[in-house]
Amino acid sequence: MNKTKNQAHIYGAAVEMSWMDASQSLTDLIFSGVTAALKDADMTLEAADSIVLGASDLIDGRSLSSMVTAPAAGAYMKDEIRLSEDGLAAASFGAARIEAGESQVTVVAAWGRASEGDPLAVSRAGSDPFLHQPLCISEMDVSAFRLSRWLGRYPDNDASRRAASAERQRRAAGNPHALHSVTAPRDVPYPLREDESCRWGDVVAAMVIGKAPGKVLISGVGHGTDHADLGERDLLEMPALRDAARLSLDAAGINLSDVGLFEIDGMTLSDEALSAEAVGLCPAGDGFRALAERQDINPSGGSEAGWCYPAMGLVRLIEAYQMLRAPQGPDGPRRAMATGLGGGGAQTATAIVLEKT
Amino acid sequence: MTDRIAIAGVGQTVYRRRHSDKNSAELVREAATAALEDANIGLDGIDLIVGGVAPDALAGIHNIDLLSISRPGIPYFRINTGGATGSSALLAGMTWIASGRAKAVLVVAAERMGHATTAQSIFNSIFDPIYEKDISMSTISMVALRATMLMQKYGFTSDHWAGLAARNSAVAMLNDTVDNPRFFTKDQVRSSAVLAWPIHLLEACPTSEGACAVVLMSDPNVGDRKAAWIHGTGALSDTYAMGDRFHRPEGSLVNLVTLERSAAKAYSEAGVTDPLNDLDMVEIQAPFASSEVMAYLGLGLCDGNDAVAFTERAIDGTAGIAIQPSGGPQACNPVSATALIRITEAALQIQGKAGRRQLDGIRRTISTGQGGATQFSTAVILGNERP
Numbered sequence: 067m068n069k070t071k072n073q074a075h076i077y078g079a080a081v082e083m084s085w086m087d088a089s090q091s092l093t094d095l096i097f098s099g100v101t102a103a104l105k106d107a108d109m110t111l112e113a114a115d116s117i118v119l120g121a122s123d124l125i126d127g128r129s130l131s132s133m134v135t136a137p138a139a140g141a142y143m144k145d146e147i148r149l150s151e152d153g154l155a156a157a158s159f160g161a162a163r164i165e166a167g168e169s170q171v172t173v174v175a176a177w178g179r180a181s182e183g184d185p186l187a188v189s190r191a192g193s194d195p196f197l198h199q200p201l202c203i204s205e206m207d208v209s210a211f212r213l214s215r216w217l218g219r220y221p222d223n224d225a226s227r228r229a230a231s232a233e234r235q236r237r238a239a240g241n242p243h244a245l246h247s248v249t250a251p252r253d254v255p256y257p258l259r260e261d262e263s264c265r266w267g268d269v270v271a272a273m274v275i276g277k278a279p280g281k282v283l284i285s286g287v288g289h290g291t292d293h294a295d296l297g298e299r300d301l302l303e304m305p306a307l308r309d310a311a312r313l314s315l316d317a318a319g320i321n322l323s324d325v326g327l328f329e330i331d332g333m334t335l336s337d338e339a340l341s342a343e344a345v346g347l348c349p350a351g352d353g354f355r356a357l358a359e360r361q362d363i364n365p366s367g368g369s370e371a372g373w374c375y376p377a378m379g380l381v382r383l384i385e386a387y388q389m390l391r392a393p394q395g396p397d398g399p400r401r402a403m404a405t406g407l408g409g410g411g412a413q414t415a416t417a418i419v420l421e422k423t
Numbered sequence: 424m425t426d427r428i429a430i431a432g433v434g435q436t437v438y439r440r441r442h443s444d445k446n447s448a449e450l451v452r453e454a455a456t457a458a459l460e461d462a463n464i465g466l467d468g469i470d471l472i473v474g475g476v477a478p479d480a481l482a483g484i485h486n487i488d489l490l491s492i493s494r495p496g497i498p499y500f501r502i503n504t505g506g507a508t509g510s511s512a513l514l515a516g517m518t519w520i521a522s523g524r525a526k527a528v529l530v531v532a533a534e535r536m537g538h539a540t541t542a543q544s545i546f547n548s549i550f551d552p553i554y555e556k557d558i559s560m561s562t563i564s565m566v567a568l569r570a571t572m573l574m575q576k577y578g579f580t581s582d583h584w585a586g587l588a589a590r591n592s593a594v595a596m597l598n599d600t601v602d603n604p605r606f607f608t609k610d611q612v613r614s615s616a617v618l619a620w621p622i623h624l625l626e627a628c629p630t631s632e633g634a635c636a637v638v639l640m641s642d643p644n645v646g647d648r649k650a651a652w653i654h655g656t657g658a659l660s661d662t663y664a665m666g667d668r669f670h671r672p673e674g675s676l677v678n679l680v681t682l683e684r685s686a687a688k689a690y691s692e693a694g695v696t697d698p699l700n701d702l703d704m705v706e707i708q709a710p711f712a713s714s715e716v717m718a719y720l721g722l723g724l725c726d727g728n729d730a731v732a733f734t735e736r737a738i739d740g741t742a743g744i745a746i747q748p749s750g751g752p753q754a755c756n757p758v759s760a761t762a763l764i765r766i767t768e769a770a771l772q773i774q775g776k777a778g779r780r781q782l783d784g785i786r787r788t789i790s791t792g793q794g795g796a797t798q799f800s801t802a803v804i805l806g807n808e809r810p
Contacts, residue, residue, distance in 0.1 A: 072522075091553075117660070123503070124485050129478040130505045130549040133795040137662050143681070146660035146799070147511050150476070150486070150503040159500070159515065166426075166521035192485035287524070289471075289498035294490045309496070410489040414499055 074161035075280030075423070077171075078107025079273040079384040081243040083372040086181040087268070092126060093138035099270030100139050100175050107274040109171070114274070116169035117146040120156030120176030120376050122409075124191065125183035139175045139272075152176070153271055154331070154379025154406025154416040158287045161418075164277050171276035178374030180250060180266040185375045192410055194295075203296075205333060205375070206263070208411035210255040212301040213336040217257060219302070220351035229358035231261045231335055238265075238367025243385070245372040254334070262335035267372030271380040273387070279423060282390050285401070286320070286419035288313025296411055304344035307405060307415035311345040314403065314417035322346050325419065326399025327389055328363045329382035331406045333375070338368050341405060345417070362399065365389065379406015383418055390422050426521045427642035427810055429650035432462025433767045438633035438755035439602035441537030447482070447491035450634040451533050458529065458636035463648065466494065469638075470525035474501040475512035475532030477759040477794075480545045482535035492531050505549070506708060507658075508532060509635065509763025510792030510801040514658055516639045526644045533634040534757030542630060549795070551663075562710075563627060565796060567619035568665070570713035572677045574621065577730045579716065581621050585612035586738040587712035588626040588753055595750025597780040600764075604754055605629070628710035628756035635760040635767055642809070651770035654787070655692030655804040657685030665796055681800035682721035682791060689789065689802040690723075693810070698723050702804075704745040704772055704788040706765035710752040718791055722802075748772065748780050762792030766803050773807045 080102035082095065090098070104111060117140055123131045132141075132148040139146075145168075149156045153176025160174040178185065186204040193199045217223075238244045245267045252263040275284065290309030293299050315322060328347060332338035339353030342363055348356035356363055366385040369378070386402035400422045408414030434457025436442070436450050445453075459465065474488035484490070486501070493499040502512040509532040516528035536542050546562045573579045589609040595601050607615075607625050615624040640650070659681035662668065668676045674683070686698075695701040705722065709715035716734055719725050724744065725733035736742040747753075749768040752761050769788035771777040786808075792801035 123479050128548060128552065129480045129545050130503075130795060132503070133505060133549050133798060134551055134663050136660055136798075137664075141660040142662050143659060143684070145658050147515060147658070148503055150479075150488075150501045155500045159518070162518050162522040162524060165523060166518050168518060168521065188485055191479075191483075192489065194490060195484060289500070291493050291495055291497055291499045293495045294493065305495075408489075409486045413489050413493065 072165045072167055072277055074164035074275045074284040075278065076282045076284065076387050077109060077274045077276055077280045079103050079387055080106055081381050081384050082270045083243055083245045083267045085245060085247060085249045085268055092179055093135055095268060095270050096135055096138040096175065096177055100173060100272045103272035103274050109274060111140045114140060114171045114173045115144060116163050116172040117141040117144050118156050118160040118172055118174045119148040120151055120153035120380065121148060122150060122376050124188040125178050125185055125375065127183050140173055151414065152376045152379040152406040152408045152416060154383055154404060154418060155408065157273060157380055157383055158289065158416050158418060160275055161284045161287060164275060171274065173272065173274055174380065175272040176377040176380040177270040178377045179268040180374040181268050189409065205411060207255055208296065209334045209337050210258050212340055214257050215301050216336065216340060223354055226354040226358055230339060230354040233358045234335060234364065234367050234370045237365055238370040241367050241371045243371060244367060258334055258336065264333050264369035264373035265371065267374055269372055269374045269377040269381060271377045271384055273380065273384060281423060282387055283421045283423050284418060285421040286314040286318025288317060288417045290415045292413045294410060294413060302340060304340060304412065306413065307341055307344045307407065310415040310417040311405065314419045318419040320401065325401045325403050326362060327386055327402035329366060329386040329404045330364055330368065331378050331382045333369055333373060338364060345405065375409065379404065379416055382406060386420055390420055427652065428517050428520050429640055429645045429652045430637055430770045431640040431645055431648050431650045432458045432638035433770050434458030434461060434636045435600050435767060436633040437602045438600055438631045438757055440630050442632045447487055447533055447535055451491045451531055454634035454636040455529060455531050458638050462638035464527060464638060468527050469497060469529045471516065471519050471528045472497050472499045473512045473516045473528060473530045474499065475508040475530065475759050475763060476501055477503055477505050477508045478545060481539045481542060481758065483538055487535065491533060504799045505794030506758055507762050507792035507794030507799040507801050508759045509761060510766060510803060511658065513637060513763055513766055514656055514801060517653065520639060520641045526641050528639045529636060530639060530763065531634060531636045532760035532763045534632055534759040536758055537630055537632040563622055564619045566711045566713060567622045569677050569717065570621050573713055573716060576677065577727060579731060581613060583734050584621060584626050584712040585609040587715055588612045590738050591747055591750045591753040594748060595754030598749050598754060599778055601750060601755045622711060626712050628752050631755040631757040633757045633760060635763045637763060637767060649774050651773040651805045652809055653803065654806045654810045655689035656802065657688035658801045659685050661798045663796055663798055677717055679717050679721035679797060679800060682718060682802065685800045685802040686722050689804045693804040695804065699743055702744060702787050702789055703785045704748065704769060706747060706749060706751065706768050706788065706790045708752060708762045708765050708791050708793045710756045722789060745782050745785065748782055762801065765790040765792065769805045773805055
């Protein structure tokens with residue numbers, strides 16, 4: 067890590083996914099997720115001195131989301147702060163509090179309830195109001211632009227696309243966190259296919275981290291930022307994610323080949339494939355093939371298991387943490403990387419490297 | 424607080440009701456460029472940018488910060504804690520430095536609420552969607568509840584609210600960051616329209632737009648810059664439900680328990696034992712006069728028995744400590760930036776760069792941030808010497 071005197075360890079975590087559960091308010095869902103994470107850590111809220119949240123006002127349908135939701139995440143009389151960012155950025159900030167010596171135990175939580183706050187409609191409101199909003203460009207459209215450009219450069223990949231889609235459905239079916247029922251329609255713009263979209267979900271992710279040694283260490287963190295204007299970006303290279311991944315490895319003092327497990331965030335299958343390329347897991351043009359063939363990339367099933375911004379980077383981190391923690395043979399992975407993409411068509415990105423202690 | 428960190432540069436735009444001639448990126452550029460120049464550092468020396476933007480709905484653009492504050496190639500994230508956003512963003516920047524991840528951080532908070540059709544409709548939607556939205560709860564009616572309770576509990580009158588508003592308006596005439604400052608007398612405040620009794624129109628903070636930027640640096644990198652050093656900080660979050668705060672043992676609705684505890688932590692870190700004597704100046708994130716009085720109590724500048732008398736001394740300028748030399752948020756209140764402005768104003772006073780509003784002998788200050796239903800509190804103590 068950048069500074070060695072304090073490091074953040076993970077004590078417990080939980081992911082809870084549901085869909086349109088009328089018996090649960092948003093605050094009920096958040097309370098349940100944070101409670102489950104504390105239980106997994108075998109801790110009570112009294113042990114935590116800090117709360118870090120990742121949440122979006124407009125997706126939560128409240129002009130100041132954390133006003134109502136922070137207490138449900140355990141923030142009462144604690145040093146609580148909210149990032150309007152993907153949950154992995156919140157996890158990174160939570161780790162920074164530990165590294166800075168500001169906190170002994172921090173709860174990190176992020177959520178998104180797609181059944182109430184339409185993430186795509188919200189994302190359309192994030193474009194420049196004069197030049198782009200009239201075009202109604204959403205995050206899904208950006209994903210389609212990205213795939214369209216990719217197909218133009220690598221046209222002969224239909225078999226690997228279909229294989230990757232089938233493989234992630236198989237993996238999601240075996241994921242205990244995953245949603246398996248039909249949720250919202252998976253309408254997508256061309257050239258995306260319906261089965262390549264995410265399974266929309268109501269998602270709460272929570273993690274308990276702290277200074278005292280635990281079974282898994284946050285050993286590297288990296289952040290990247292791209293241009294705001296889509297027209298100025300290289301949609302295939304994804305430099306924000308590329309930078310984040312590289313910096314997280316540098317901070318951990320390791321190479322990509324030292325990492326044995328990857329949980330890669332992406333709203334669609336093609337976002338996951340192109341992200342895998344940007345991280346450096348395969349040559350450009352081989353992203354779908356890598357997802358289809360490599361068991362160390364998104365064993366959770368990725369966004370097929372359930373997805374709603376801005377919880378998903380933290381979900382990926384928790385999936386990686388739980389797989390590292392699970393019983394495994396001597397050849398099992400000792401290190402994992404999780405990535406998370408921010409709003410604005412992945413304008414910001416975070417990567418975190420985990421290591422078994 | 425673990426390491427020595429300083430404010431090495433600050434920059435502000437003018438604050439006005441609406442910047443019709445500038446987009447958000449242009450406002451941010453103006454403030455950020457000024458802060459970088461003040462700190463004598465380029466963007467290539469910045470390891471992280473922290474954005475501070477409160478409700479998206481005020482600007483009408485989701486994640487307006489991504490369009491206006493973030494820069495390609497520099498790590499970036501956004502903080503949003505309502506009215507405390509600016510100070511929370513500063514504390515986040517400090518965390519990044521204290522963790523060893525950064526040597527210099529640019530914190531930028533920007534507000535475009537002048538573009539909201541009706542800000543109070545948006546503020547209505549910060550409240551509970553089931554129980555409170557339909558009773559037209561707003562930030563003004565929320566403040567009116569507290570002002571009424573202060574009057575009942577401590578004996579304040581409408582004269583006190585009008586007196587503080589008039590004092591702040593007079594002081595703000597010297598603040599060149601406030602565009603077209605409003606001057607009014609106590610009688611004019613009292614005769615202005617009632618928004619929600621006992622809150623009068625001229626007591627309420629104006630709709631304000633603008634951007635504020637701060638450059639934070641770790642100690643070895645500050646060098647011989649004339650910096651404002653951060654001596655102590657604190658931040659806490661309260662329950663949202665105002666009804667739960669009426670009769671709880673920790674303090675009633677008008678006792679800012681989280682500010683009191685945040686200040687206590689900051690005082691402890693800074694070695695402040697008698698705030699009235701140990702501090703020279705306070706900048707309070709108080710958009711209304713009654714909010715300012717609640718902070719006097721929370722900061723320990725007075726107690727309940729002395730609250731009315733202290734407020735009267737504050738109005739007369741004889742409180743023994745400089746209060747709101749900028750005019751405070753009653754002069755301008757760009758919501759996302761206002762808590763960072765409180766810190767910036769304190770830094771300017773310490774650095775001797777406050778222009779016509781500069782006071783003599785300002786060596787130690789405290790600035791507050793307050794967000795949500797007076798729910799998120801921050802306290803930041805600055806000093807002219809390395810701690």
